[in-house]
Amino acid sequence: MARFGLLYLGGGVIDGTRLLTPEWIEASWARQVEVKTPIYQTMIPGLDGYGYLWWRRTVGGVPWYCALGYGGQFVLVAPSLQMVVAGGSSLDARNPGMVPQFAGIFGIVDRLLQPAAR
Numbered sequence: 001m002a003r004f005g006l007l008y009l010g011g012g013v014i015d016g017t018r019l020l021t022p023e024w025i026e027a028s029w030a031r032q033v034e035v036k037t038p039i040y041q042t043m044i045p046g047l048d049g050y051g052y053l054w055w056r057r058t059v060g061g062v063p064w065y066c067a068l069g070y071g072g073q074f075v076l077v078a079p080s081l082q083m084v085v086a087g088g089s090s091l092d093a094r095n096p097g098m099v100p101q102f103a104g105i106f107g108i109v110d111r112l113l114q115p116a117a118r
Contacts, residue, residue: 001075004075005077005086006084008029008065009079031051032050032052039099044102046064059106060114064078065079072088072089072105073087073088074089074102074105
């Protein structure tokens, strides 16, 4: 999952090999859908829409692009910080499990990792 994030962070290039075009990365991260569903607004702090399989969020002025899996898997990319965060959580994926799972993940990223990266 981290390598997938690094592929996007690298503009479609990983280990010197281009796998995706920069235009695809940009389109993937561009807001394609405005998200007004309350559960997603609660689950993803700073939510700013959805691209092509990437949730968009902004925290403290930093844009983050988030691939979020149903079982708590996540790949978070902050290009301005040159940061990729990837992992999984141990809670199950049944509601209301998703909200506490991602509250914990985003809490760690927002309160600890982002400030440390600046």
